[in-house]
Amino acid sequence: MLREIVEEIEKIVGKEGIAKNVEDYLYDETPKRVRPKAAEDVVVVKPKRSEEVSKILKLANEKKVPVVVRGGGTGLSGGAIPLSPGIVLSMERMNKLEIDTENLVAVCEAGVTLRQLLEEIDKIPGLSFPPHPGHEGAQIGGLVANNAGGARAVKYGIMRNYVLGMEVVLPSGEILNLGGKVIKNVTGYDLMHLLIGSEGTLAVITKVVLKLIPEPGGTYTLVVPFERTEDAIKTVPQILRSGIVPLAIEYMDVEAVKAGEAVTGKRWPYEGGEAHLMIIVEGRDEDELLKVSEDIEKLAKKNNAIDVFVGVSRKEQRDLLDIRSLIYEGMRDVTVDLLDVSVPIASIPEYVTKCKKFAEEVGIKVLHYGHAGDGNVHQHILEVDDWEEKYPKFKNYAFGLVKKLGGYITAEHGVGVVKKEDMYSTLPQKAVELMKEIKRIFDPNNILNPGKVVDV
Amino acid sequence: MLREIVEEIEKIVGKEGIAKNVEDYLYDETPKRVRPKAAEDVVVVKPKRSEEVSKILKLANEKKVPVVVRGGGTGLSGGAIPLSPGIVLSMERMNKLEIDTENLVAVCEAGVTLRQLLEEIDKIPGLSFPPHPGHEGAQIGGLVANNAGGARAVKYGIMRNYVLGMEVVLPSGEILNLGGKVIKNVTGYDLMHLLIGSEGTLAVITKVVLKLIPEPGGTYTLVVPFERTEDAIKTVPQILRSGIVPLAIEYMDVEAVKAGEAVTGKRWPYEGGEAHLMIIVEGRDEDELLKVSEDIEKLAKKNNAIDVFVGVSRKEQRDLLDIRSLIYEGMRDVTVDLLDVSVPIASIPEYVTKCKKFAEEVGIKVLHYGHAGDGNVHQHILEVDDWEEKYPKFKNYAFGLVKKLGGYITAEHGVGVVKKEDMYSTLPQKAVELMKEIKRIFDPNNILNPGKVVDV
Structure with a gap:
């Protein structure tokens, strides 16, 4: 970085507003096999007030220096990775x-x-x-x-x-x-x-x-294993159409459950089956929670559920949620990428079934899990031999299918840098053009997160 | 209208796609004392398919002919009124x-x-x-x-x-x-x-x-009259903070209630008091509905409510809602304007009290009612002598107060044409500039609803 600009920034935020441990601010949680290399010649600035942010941006805009905004660094699309020398603006001290x-x-x-x-x-x-x-x-x-x-x-x-x-x-x-x-x-x-x-x-x-x-009511967490993926997935829209609105309906391949168990050291209530649903229901009181749980049990068993396990205590429920939440953590070392497509809920069975079949054909290992209740499917791509060759084929197939089903390539992780080209190729060209023009209006010098999502 | 363009349009939508009764398409529900005069030299086009809309817009864009889109014509800000000769695009036949x-x-x-x-x-x-x-x-x-x-x-x-x-x-x-x-x-x-x-x-x-x-549960409709406006209004945030989320909390000056009774021929359960709340609560069953109603009753009576009337049957509830819904209808002939500001819910008492005081000072008659539960206050300006002089003073005061309280001049009616200048003067200048640039991107020839909201 130009020494001159660092001096200017120091005048704005003081010495304590500039981080020394630059290496802690270069990456986020994006899987390392797909993330881009960070530029290391960056100054990490930690403003305390909006007025400081204002002065920094004004300066950067004048000098045309890239600025990458950084929050908690938990993103999965490389949105917080600086691609070229410039300023990393870490918001951690603005925490009122x-x-x-x-x-x-x-x-x-x-x-x-x-x-x-x-x-x-x-x-x-x-x-x-x-x-x-x-x-x-x-x-x-x-x-x-x-x-x-x-x-x-x-x-x-x-x-x-x-x-x-x-x-x-x-x-x-x-x-x-x-x-x-x-x-x-x-x-x-x-x-x-x-x-x-x-x-x-x-x-x-x-x-x-x-x-x-x-404050909402209390919750129960239901675990429902199935012998067959199709049966698990088809249960999801049936629950929603029955009039029940659970807090969450999570789908998991059994291997995903095992990864979550391994990293947490906690036990899932059932070992077998091919696919599990985890359903969090909410109710004003125990009567309502029991009634909703029973309704779901009936419905699930009609679809050949092996059994229904109900987590009642706060601890039981917390443990189940931890196992689900830490799947990514548990497989980080063997992860190539983590997709988060969005499809119409009724299309989840077709999407998952076809993707599993294609993955087998192309010889790539993919775990499926995610927020089945809102159409958001996570696909965890695991490392195999020649993944560099096989994975692009799979992604291409999956994103093509997403588009055909009227879905989108990212439901919640964002485009960042790792999905930028996929966004350009799956959205209507005119939509991308409009986005570029909007980017130009707000950021004519393209200093904010250049190289991400939309470039001018 | 240029005969030439009408002929072109007829080729696109056929004879049945062009309305003969043009006068039915010139105005919406905007109070007539504040609405602009419509241009009468318009062709009213009723497309059947998106492809027809596409062809009409392409033509209008080439010839730089204004196009005003018209839905049900129920707007209150003049958004559907054609201000200059051109095309009125009525969507009524696209009703699949x-x-x-x-x-x-x-x-x-x-x-x-x-x-x-x-x-x-x-x-x-x-x-x-x-x-x-x-x-x-x-x-x-x-x-x-x-x-x-x-x-x-x-x-x-x-x-x-x-x-x-x-x-x-x-x-x-x-x-x-x-x-x-x-x-x-x-x-x-x-x-x-x-x-x-x-x-x-x-x-x-x-x-x-x-x-x-x-489908949500059943509803009860509560009518709660108060002797004093302040008591009615301060009850609203107290209900919300108590953990109850009613479907609706409506506030009404008693004169507004009377206007609604007059136009519907239906009876409100209580004649007296200065201000009434109408609260629609929702519950899974009668027990829950009774419990919520009782909780609200206790809270209201602490705030000096005169009584609490509960509408239980479908008909009773429909009648109450009709009285509330048709207030505008009931006063249309004597209406100057109908405001729909948005303020933080905790600021409603200050807003209403100050506006009432100012209205008295300036000698203008204003009825207050509206969606108190979400901070959306309606102010019904009634015709008085010299309203042309008095009303701008009141509006100026009210919008100034709205801005001071961190609110906005329109919560749901839209800017249309009647609030355009007020929007320009109350929003940050930079926000308006960004809006104008966005308008330029989408509609560089300014053919869509020119003169409304944002002009290039």
Whole structure:
């Protein structure tokens, strides 16, 4: 990095605002076999206030220096990896959090972590933030910039559904407030909803107003193993159509379950079967929870479920969720890539069945799991001989099938850098053109996350 | 209109695709004292298919002829009024509707009315579309283009929360599909969410995929009169903070109730008091409904409620809702304007109290009612002597206060033409600039709804 610009930045944020351990800020959780190499000649800046972000962006814009915004570094698409020398803007010190119980909102600086938010809300009886969009080390700014999803989307939706307002800094340094502590607002085009999911390429999110809702009821966690994948998958839309809205319906190949057991050291209630569903149901009281569980049991057994195990205690349920949540962690070393396609829920059986067949043909090992209740299928690609040759064939097939089924190549992980070319080739050309023109309006010098999602 | 272009259009849509009764297509429900005069030299075109819309827009774009898209004509901001000679594109004949029970979605052509959608869904046990964004004659395309809200937003959200996909036609004639029958999608910038609420100024919506959800429980409708406005209004956030999420919490000045009674010929359960709340609660069964009603009663009585009346039968509840829904209808002849500001829920008392005081000072008659549960206050301006002089003073005061409280000048009616200048003066200048540049990208010749919301 030019020494000159580092000196300028130091004047803005002080010595403590510049990180020395640059190597800790170069990568995110993107599987290492598909992630790009990070540029190492970067200055890592940790602003404390929006005004500092403003000054840094103004400077970078004038000097045309790339700026990569970094939240908790939990992304899986390489969105936080600097591709060229420049500035990494880490939001970790902007972590002020205010819960406004009068308006039922949380006002979070971008660097507030999901864990911090959940802990703070836990202290206030009656209020909750029910979606659980991923890793609790993720920061709110990043979750909004990526429009994160997660398992509870079936009932409680995704980040977009909770964002009421935001403060952003444009590449020009201008600070802009959009929305606020209001539930309805149709005053002009909704720039806020355009920025949600734009992955740090249009503006830097510095503050977010999140909607909170009354605390939901209690939960049971059901584990339902099946001998055959088809039977497990076809049960999912049947549950939804029966009028039950579970918090989450997760599908898992049995190998995925085993990986989760290995990394957590915890035990899943059933060893056998080919495919398992994990269903989290919610109810006001035990009667309602039992009734819903029984309804699901009947339905599952009609579809040849081997059995239905019900996790009741907080600990039992936490353990089951951990096994599910840490599958990626458990297989990280042998992972080539992790896909997160989105298809219509009724098309999940066709998608998974065809992908499994093709994977076998091409000789690649793929574990399937994911948020079956909202059409979001995760495909975990494991290392095999010649994966460099086989995997592109599989991905090409899978993404082609996704498009044919009316789906999209990324449901919640984002495009980042690893899916950019796939996005260009699967979206309508005109849509990509419009996105590029929008990028040009917000960021004419292409300083924000250059090389990611949309380039000018 | 140029005869030449009418002939071209007739070649596209046939004779039956051109309306003869032009005068029925010039205005919407905007109060006549504030609405602009419509241009009468327009051709009203009623396409049947997206391909026809495409050809018409292509032609209009080449000849630089203004196109105003028209849905059910139920708008309140003049969005459907043609301001200059050109084409009025009425979507009424594009009214095909398919309910996809496998994917739990409704695929609606733009001209499907809300009534048609609700009737069709009613035939399918277990499924519902719970938001009720306004007049049932409104068309889905218009509801999405305006991101309509309505009373049930407290629990069930607004149109934006239900749109999964759309087909739009750009001014160039290109047909673009965005989203689809998928719940999660983060593949690139969300153009769909940018188009929701853009009021027909960026593209013509021809098809919408709407999310359906399992049928909610039963409802009771509570009427709670108060002697003092302050007591009624302060009860609202207290209900929400108590953990109860009603379907709707409506606030009404008693004069508004009387207007609703007059137009419907139906009786409200209580005559007196200064201000009434109408609260619709939802529950799985009678026990739950009774419990919630009692909780609200206790809370209301602590705030000096005169009494609590509970509407239980379907008819009773329908009658109460009719009285509330037809207030505008009941006062149309004496209406100057109808405001629909959005403020943080905790600021409603301050907003209403100050506005009432200012209205008295300036000598203007304003009825207050609206969706108190989501911060959306309606202010019904009634005709008085010299309203032309007094009303601008009041509006100026009210919009200034809205801005000070962190709110917005329109929560659900849209900017259209009647609030355009107010939008320009209350939003940050940079936000308006970005909107204008976005308009330029989508509609470089400014043919779509020129003069409305955002002009290039």
